[in-house]
Amino acid sequence: MTSTFLQFLFSGLTLGAIYALAGLGFSIIYNASHVINFAQGEFLMIGAMATVSLVGLGLPLELAIPLAVAIAAAVGVALARFAVVPAGDASVVTVIIITIGASILLRGVAQVVWDKEFHALPAFSGTVPISVLGATMLPQSLWVMGVSLAAILALGWFFGRTMAGKAMLAVSYSRLGAQLVGVPIRRVLLTSFALSAGLGAIGGIVVAPITFTSYEAGVMLGLKGFSAAVLGGLGNGLGAVLGGLVVGIAEAMSAGYLSSAYKDATAFVIILVVLFFLPNGLLGHKGSERV
């Protein structure tokens, strides 16, 4: 009985860690511009697919990963430079719609540049399952959790301790105010897209040995990541991770104890209930409009 419960928990933690890592990327761009970047899932896909093809070319994983992250970051900058910056002072909703368009474009391009098949990346430290009290977990799940944790710490440090991060937050609070004190708005925007794409790519690469990847892998990761980010509180790294774990564990537990047919529904009910009582998510701070 204990081992069954533990197995459901491990299943939930694996799923949750994947959702959390996918959700983290949303917070950077949200913090810089209050824009929800619906192309975030595509950054994960680009990271994973680029790694797959670089490894296919014979590069070792250690070299392929940084290169793939750089490629994704470049795509992020290009997206900001050629689609978001030209929109100028357009409303947040307009920019969100632009990112939806960009996601469709990126999927289309990926389909042509790469292919339409599924690909697997080799697991970082083997596929021998770790056994705890009769329940098992793959080492790659630990990688996913570890990277999520490192990403939260890095994000916390970036937004709390560095000038660039503080400038980004300043832009999100008041664009005009930040501009008046000399924050280069455009550069902040470009940086936020580069960072967000890079972080997304890392996430995509770390989860690819478990979930596999294909040109449309970003759709699922983006959606689940978005759910995790909203549940935890947009713009809050720790919140995204908490949200991801809640969704993942809810799915696994309902698949295990209720019925696998209702597991997605259970997760959505939890999200709806939480957002009904806490509209800003589990860890989102109350929005206060300054007059």
Add this chain to the structure above:
Amino acid sequence: MKAYGSGLRTTLGAGALALALVLHPTAPDAAEPPIKIGAVLSVTGGASFLGDPEKKVLELFVDRINKDGGVKGRKLQLTVYDDGGAADKAASFTKRLIDSDGVDIIIGGTTTATTMAAVPLAEKAEIPFISLAGAVVIVEPVKKWVFKTPHTDRLAAEKVFADVKKRGLSKVALISEDAGFGKSGHDQSVLVAKDFGIEIVADEVYSPKDSDVTAQLTRLRNAPGVQAVFNFGFGQGPAIVTRNYQQLGITLPLYQSHGVASKEYIKLAGPASEGVRLPASGLVIADQLPAADPQKAVVTTFKKTYEDTYRMEASAFAGHAYDGLLIALAAIDRAGGTDKVKVRDEIEKTANFVGTGGVVTMSAKDHMGLTPDAFHMVEVRKGDWALLD
């Protein structure tokens, strides 16, 4: 005066043309209209891994047949529309093929959904329609103008249960994808299980994009008396099921459906796929087929032609398009033209046609014409297929 002159020239020109036609009544380009083949395929979108090879096959072989002189001295003219996997688009493109392009026969409907959207239009326009999708509903109940080339999910389930029975087992747990292919396969499995004396002791589902199914598999493992597990789905799902199966250390025999009968599955699932059994068509195991197998020559030639041209593995889906095209052309050949009623009748009379999917013998009651013998049971051994029967 000037107007009159140009009018005269036109008349003279037309007269000369008419004269030329009278003198050369068999001028090939003018007298023999092309045979118009229409296709609505999901070349892009979620089902593109099915639709893209299908389009490539049709283009490749229509081109080759034209170079060899066409059918009955008539060239083939292929029109392909991409529905992107959307049923509503499939319906409007089918309408366009019928109304604007005036095609003689329609091949396609990559998925069951797009096929079923096009079927009423083809039935109403009374035009022969050969679907490339899997589900039983396409040909059951029989629709006068509708045929299909791929094996049904029911055939696959029958083949798997026959093998389970041969091993002396009877209690099977099902785990299937809760969408399209997996859902239909699941329903058919439940339906035919009794015929083989198989008892379904557990029944779990997962979403096509799920990244971990250990919770469902743990439930299956704990089901009382379970002796074998059967997974119905395609794409990445079955590979994840297979990997999680190994992760949990489950040692019961694992069966997959024909939906993953491609090398891609072995590649994705990795060493975890060792020992997994599944039903596969002759095309998938072309190299292993014994020389005496009736399909040997057909599948080997098709595989080589396709792979030499496109440098990618010829999937079973590519084979379905090839079978569809050849069945259509053979029927047109026997009918002596493109009269739709005659062509339909001839398709229905298709007998002992050796295709990539198996040996096809249709009848008024069977618009697919395949039996479970069209499948070979294979097992994954050392990262490759091993033929069991």
